[in-house]
Amino acid sequence: MLSPRFLLLRSAASLTTRSLCAGGVSKQGRAPDMADVRNRLREIVGASTNWSDHKHAMAERVLLSSMLAKSQNDLPAKTMKDSYLEVHLPLGSEPQLREKYLTFHNTVRFGRILEDLDSLAVLISYSHTYNPALKRSPLSIVTALVDKIDMRQHIIYPDCDIKFTGHVTWVGKTSIEAKMHMSQYRDGAYSPVLDATFVMVARDPENKRAAFVNPLKPDGPEEEKIFQEGEANKSRRVELSTASLLKVAPTDEERKIVHSLFLNTLDSKTVSFRSRVLPPNSAWMEDGKLKGLEICHPQERNIFNRIFGGFLMRKAYELGWANACSYGGCRPTLVAVDDILFQKPVDIGSLLLLSSQVCYTQGKYIQVRVHSEVFDPLTRQHNTTNVFHFTFASDRDVPNIIPQTYGESMLYLDGKRHFNQTVEH
Numbered sequence: 371m372l373s374p375r376f377l378l379l380r381s382a383a384s385l386t387t388r389s390l391c392a393g394g395v396s397k398q399g400r401a402p403d404m405a406d407v408r409n410r411l412r413e414i415v416g417a418s419t420n421w422s423d424h425k426h427a428m429a430e431r432v433l434l435s436s437m438l439a440k441s442q443n444d445l446p447a448k449t450m451k452d453s454y455l456e457v458h459l460p461l462g463s464e465p466q467l468r469e470k471y472l473t474f475h476n477t478v479r480f481g482r483i484l485e486d487l488d489s490l491a492v493l494i495s496y497s498h499t500y501n502p503a504l505k506r507s508p509l510s511i512v513t514a515l516v517d518k519i520d521m522r523q524h525i526i527y528p529d530c531d532i533k534f535t536g537h538v539t540w541v542g543k544t545s546i547e548a549k550m551h552m553s554q555y556r557d558g559a560y561s562p563v564l565d566a567t568f569v570m571v572a573r574d575p576e577n578k579r580a581a582f583v584n585p586l587k588p589d590g591p592e593e594e595k596i597f598q599e600g601e602a603n604k605s606r607r608v609e610l611s612t613a614s615l616l617k618v619a620p621t622d623e624e625r626k627i628v629h630s631l632f633l634n635t636l637d638s639k640t641v642s643f644r645s646r647v648l649p650p651n652s653a654w655m656e657d658g659k660l661k662g663l664e665i666c667h668p669q670e671r672n673i674f675n676r677i678f679g680g681f682l683m684r685k686a687y688e689l690g691w692a693n694a695c696s697y698g699g700c701r702p703t704l705v706a707v708d709d710i711l712f713q714k715p716v717d718i719g720s721l722l723l724l725s726s727q728v729c730y731t732q733g734k735y736i737q738v739r740v741h742s743e744v745f746d747p748l749t750r751q752h753n754t755t756n757v758f759h760f761t762f763a764s765d766r767d768v769p770n771i772i773p774q775t776y777g778e779s780m781l782y783l784d785g786k787r788h789f790n791q792t793v794e795h
């Protein structure tokens with residue numbers, strides 16, 4: 371994270387002058403808020419405000435294809451300061467805004483925060499790729515992955531102002547890593563609430579193929595260190611994906627875990643592999659599911675006329691939370707979010723099926739996986755669009771979740787891997 375003094379200077383010097391106000395968002399004399407972020411995004415890509423105009427807006431965007439760089443070397447290098455943004459969410463000072471964020475239990479809806487983080491990550495990426503010579507950006511920047519969100523504090527107060535800061539921390543050829551921090555004003559100071567790392571991918575104006583982004587040139591040892599962390603994150607992501615249980619067998623230790631779970635469920639009265647008995651204080655995985663359906667209306671579209679990634683995250687989070695709530699028998703708190711993969715865009719009009727599964731438990735912790743897929747009623751085909759992982763904590767120990775089939779055992783091991791990554795380390 372860049373030093374606080376540096377951040378302060380940065381926000382005063384260029385955020386308000388260039389990143390947000392350049393497009394005419396001049397609510398002068400006050401810090402930019404989330405509405406400014408979304409308006410600015412619409413200006414950057416020339417998005418339609420009415421669904422009836424979306425085809426025309428897209429046709430205009432296609433003309434920007436010729437503005438794309440032929441190689442990354444054609445684009446000037448940027449520093450981390452170039453993309454630094456500070457945005458406010460004045461929940462304390464604007465009671466009418468609070469309604470949108472409020473839960474029945476007088477806390478902040480985390481799903482709304484996920485939406486805000488997503489919009490901010492996109493604007494940070496556009497700030498990095500900003501070309502003052504162009505009125506509109508030819509790039510379509512989409513969310514590929516929420517690498518992780520670490521909660522530094524579990525309660526978010528609905529009546530205190532929130533501040534988001536963030537900037538680009540690493541860049542590949544067409545992908546960008548952005549880190550964001552959220553803090554909340556209480557007792558005279560801002561204290562940290564969460565740290566989030568997103569990976570964004572730049573595409574051509576039609577969102578059909580990858581497009582080059584400006585290189586990132588770390589400026590000084592502080593930025594160099596952050597950049598190296600970004601490199602390490604990239605290698606870790608490749609390593610994790612190579613070891614995925616969808617591709618390779620579990621490790622020896624994991625195989626032993628699965629077999630011991632199996633042995634624990636065998637009925638000692640019969641000499642049979644088939645007769646299974648649920649151990650005490652346990653629940654079958656089959657009983658740790660909750661499903662939902664979303665009809666993807668135009669209202670939830672993003673600036674590229676697909677379903678907004680933040681909306682998908684909010685819906686998946688709320689389903690996952692409800693599942694953890696029902697499983698643990700109390701209102702759980704969120705501990706961590708990791709590895710939310712945006713595999714395929716979701717088209718407007720889609721039928722989106724969301725399935726959540728408690729896949730691992732440990733003491734009071736509940737690891738939930740949410741899988742979303744688009745169902746085409748005409749062809750009856752299902753296509754996975756996203757996978758989400760959430761770690762919740764209950765206020766008491768929860769039943770141990772027990773897999774019965776081999777597939778469930780793999781879900782269990784995958785959940786355990788995610789849990790170990792987020793909670794134990």
Ligand SMILES: CCCCCC(=O)SCCNC(=O)CCNC(=O)[C@H](O)C(C)(C)COP(=O)(O)OP(=O)(O)OC[C@H]1O[C@@H](n2cnc3c(N)ncnc32)[C@H](O)[C@@H]1OP(=O)(O)O
Binds near residue numbers: 514544680
């Ligand atoms: C308010 C405005 C909001 C707008 C934001 C949204 O709502 S977006 C809506 C939600 N998101 C989406 O709909 C995206 C859905 N997913 C997709 O369309 C696609 O999976 C994708 C474009 C992200 C990636 O497609 P491909 O894998 O075919 O891309 P390709 O192989 O060309 O790789 C392009 C670059 O992305 C990187 N990349 C791809 N997947 C990645 C992942 N899971 N984690 C890290 N990096 C990844 C590659 O390393 C490469 O970077 P390098 O070239 O650097 O090596």
